[in-house]
Amino acid sequence: MKKIIGIITGVVALLASIITIICLKIAFPFKPSFYSYSSYFDEKTVEDINKKYSYKEYGDVNSFEFALENNKIIGGITSDYAIITLINEGKVSPLRKKMEQINKQIKNPWEDYFTPEAVEQMNSFNSYLDQELLRKMYGNEYGKDYIFSFSDFVIPYFINDKLLAYDTSKIFNEINMPNDPFNFNQAPTLVEALNALSGKLNDIQIQWTKNERENIALGSSINNPENNWDTTITSQNYLELINNFANMIFEGTGASISNIKRNLFDSDSDIILNNLINPTSKIDAAFIYNGDALDAYYGHDNFSAITDGDRLRIIRTKYTVRILDCFVISSSIDDNEQKKLLEYFNDIIFKDIFVTEEELNKSNPETIYQDNVILRIFDYVNYTPTAKSAYDYIYKNYFYDEETQTYDEIARSIFQVSSTNEQLGIYVKNLSPIDKETLSKLTLAFQKKLNGY
Numbered sequence: 101m102k103k104i105i106g107i108i109t110g111v112v113a114l115l116a117s118i119i120t121i122i123c124l125k126i127a128f129p130f131k132p133s134f135y136s137y138s139s140y141f142d143e144k145t146v147e148d149i150n151k152k153y154s155y156k157e158y159g160d161v162n163s164f165e166f167a168l169e170n171n172k173i174i175g176g177i178t179s180d181y182a183i184i185t186l187i188n189e190g191k192v193s194p195l196r197k198k199m200e201q202i203n204k205q206i207k208n209p210w211e212d213y214f215t216p217e218a219v220e221q222m223n224s225f226n227s228y229l230d231q232e233l234l235r236k237m238y239g240n241e242y243g244k245d246y247i248f249s250f251s252d253f254v255i256p257y258f259i260n261d262k263l264l265a266y267d268t269s270k271i272f273n274e275i276n277m278p279n280d281p282f283n284f285n286q287a288p289t290l291v292e293a294l295n296a297l298s299g300k301l302n303d304i305q306i307q308w309t310k311n312e313r314e315n316i317a318l319g320s321s322i323n324n325p326e327n328n329w330d331t332t333i334t335s336q337n338y339l340e341l342i343n344n345f346a347n348m349i350f351e352g353t354g355a356s357i358s359n360i361k362r363n364l365f366d367s368d369s370d371i372i373l374n375n376l377i378n379p380t381s382k383i384d385a386a387f388i389y390n391g392d393a394l395d396a397y398y399g400h401d402n403f404s405a406i407t408d409g410d411r412l413r414i415i416r417t418k419y420t421v422r423i424l425d426c427f428v429i430s431s432s433i434d435d436n437e438q439k440k441l442l443e444y445f446n447d448i449i450f451k452d453i454f455v456t457e458e459e460l461n462k463s464n465p466e467t468i469y470q471d472n473v474i475l476r477i478f479d480y481v482n483y484t485p486t487a488k489s490a491y492d493y494i495y496k497n498y499f500y501d502e503e504t505q506t507y508d509e510i511a512r513s514i515f516q517v518s519s520t521n522e523q524l525g526i527y528v529k530n531l532s533p534i535d536k537e538t539l540s541k542l543t544l545a546f547q548k549k550l551n552g553y
Contacts, residue, residue, distance in 0.1 A: 132433075135164050135176030137425065139370055140258070142480035145473065148448040153441075159367050160311070168192070168430055174441060175429035177257055180225060180250075181313065181531035183428055187253050188230045188533075190237055192428040193438060194252045197242075202439070203446050206454045210251055213454050217517050218256045218486035221424040224530045225250040254426035255450060256486035258391060261422045261518045261528065262314060264293050264415040265393040266385035267376060271300045275410040279510045286525035287418045290318060294352025296415075297385055303362070304353060307372045307386040310365040312342075312546035313539070314421055315387075317531055319344030321419040327520055329419055332532040338542045342549050358552035365550060377412060379405050389423070390414075391483030394514045398482060414514055422517060422528050424486070449473050453487040460489045465497075484517050 131154040138157040141149070149155040153174070158164055164178040168191055175192075186192045200206050211219045226249050234248045242248070268277045282296050298304050308315065317331040319341035324330055333341060346357040355362035364383070366372055373392045375383040377399040388396075396402075397412045427445070429438050442450075452473040460472065469475045474490040479498075485491050495515065499508045520528045534542070 132174040133167075133172060135167055135173045135178070137177060138368075139481055140177060140425075140483070142477050145449065145477060152444050171430070171432045173430060174433050174437065175427065177425055177427055179531075180221060180254075180424040180426065181533060183254060183426060184225045184228050184250065184533050186428065187250070188228070188233065190233070191431055192253055193431040194238060194242070194248070195255065195427075195429050195438070195442060196252045198439060198442055199255065199446070199450065202442055203450060203454055205451070208456075213488055214256050214486045215259070215488050215491050215517075217422070217519055218259050218424060219251075220519060221259065221422060221530060222249070222251045222254070222256065228533050254428055255453065256424055256426050258425045258483040259422065259486050259517050260389035260391050260425070260484065261416070262309075262318075262387060262420050263390055263393060264290075264297070264385060264387055264417065265376060265396060265412055266297055266415070267383075267411050268413055269379070269411045270384040271297060271304075275407075277413060279413065279513060280415075281413065282415070284415070287416055289321075289418045291348050291352045293415045293417050294349070298353050301384055302354075304384050305362055305364070305382050306353065307364045307366060307375055307383050309369065309372065309388060310367040312542055313531055313534065314423070316341040316345045316542070316546065317421050317529070318419055319348065321527075322348070327522070327527045329527065329529065330532075331421065331529045333534045333538065333542065335535075335538045335541065338538060339545060342542070342546055346549055356552070358550055374402055377406060378403055389483075390514055390517060391481070394484075394511065395482040397511055397514055409508060409510065413510070416518055416526060418525050419527050419529075420518060421531055422519075423531070452490070455487075455489050457489040457492050460493050468493075484515055 131150075131152065133156050134149055134153040135156055135158055138159060140157075146155050156173075158167070161179050161182045164176060165182055165186065167173045168176075168186060169189075183192065196210060200210075206213070229248055229250065231248060235242075235244055235246065238248075239246070268281065269275050272281065288296065294306075297306075313333065316338070317333065320331060320337075321329040322344045349355070349357045349363055353362055357363055369388065369392045372386050372388055373396040375381045376386045376388075377396045393412065393414055398408045399406050399412065400408045429441055433441070452475075460468075463471055469479045472490065474485050474487050475493065478485055478490065478494060485494070495512065499511045499515070500506075501508065518526050518528050520526060
């Protein structure tokens with residue numbers, strides 16, 4: 101009898117557990133994960149994403165690649181130099197054709213909806229595509245002779261270039277200075293820019309983004325004149341490029357790359373920009389993205405003791421890298437799930453990318469930064485959007501002061517992303533793909549250099 105009671109009790113307990121699990125799954129259904137760089141959406145957009153997907157943030161591009169390759173995410177936002185590798189590995193699916201079918205307002209050629217800099221950046225990766233592999237994978241859908249482009253796989257989101265930003269209250273002991281207090285005739289090299297800053301402040305402290313690929317790509321400019329410099333990193337040259345970059349820092353600041361009292365490296369851009377504009381911080385300058393620089397320029401919301409635009413200024417150097425961040429979808433999910441994902445994101449974000457400037461100008465100017473998602477996100481994060489209509493609207497309206505009836509040209513100059521301009525002496529490159537073995541060696545060697553070895 102005891103055995104029977106025990107069996108019945110066990111069965112009841114098991115059934116109760118099963119029912120509880122079912123109820124929990126109904127109440128809290130599993131939501132696939134969507135990855136994005138930290139601070140890339142406003143709170144409302146994050147809330148919308150979380151209604152159907154689990155929104156997660158990451159700090160460095162390697163984290164995104166690992167999550168995608170291990171089928172831990174259904175898609176997200178990452179940088180172009182990582183995307184090109186993921187495309188050639190078959191890890192992300194083409195989405196352009198699907199989006200054109202979903203979004204009926206897309207009537208013009210795809211490139212018409214994005215800024216010239218974004219289109220230029222996308223096209224710069226076409227030569228790296230493995231056309232033979234892609235035709236094998238997607239030939240049934242696109243045709244055996246179809247020539248794939250980078251833009252087939254992405255929806256551009258933000259675009260950034262690297263620059264030096266500095267606090268004039270720390271460098272010159274002044275605020276509200278002109279756009280270029282150094283009066284450079286042409287864009288200086290990184291060494292020249294660092295020399296100029298160091299000349300004003302002997303013990304200058306600079307914060308650097310800890311992204312070895314972006315940093316050491318600039319090391320290749322030492323051995324290559326003008327626009328012939330190459331960002332290709334190989335197993336044969338990565339040590340030389342690390343040494344080149346370290347030498348540039350030493351020549352520019354008089355301090356070694358491993359001197360943490362003078363050169364600090366951090367992977368969190370929020371920490372870097374806050375250190376830069378914090379009146380009590382010892383950080384005088386930082387090598388950051390223009391989007392972070394613009395966020396720092398409008399620094400009053402970070403530190404009430406400072407006024408927007410009163411102290412942050414920038415130097416765009418002769419050689420710089422440009423990064424395009426894009427939406428991609430994982431090839432691990434089937435066509436039906438891909439369609440659902442794109443339909444949902446079209447409703448909450450994409451629909452406001454694919455509008456014309458004419459359509460945007462019909463919006464209510466009083467509420468447009470709430471009504472248009474891309475404008476709302478920009479107003480929150482200050483990164484430069486790739487959507488052409490949003491970019492043009494911001495450039496013409498966001499930086500205009502009604503009281504003085506003038507534009508804040510300093511803010512506009514930070515907002516604009518560079519292209520190669522020989523007249524100004526600026527040469528812009530993308531980051532070439534790198535194989536995983538070399539990247540692993542590079543990461544280890546760069547850390548050793550930071551540690552003084």
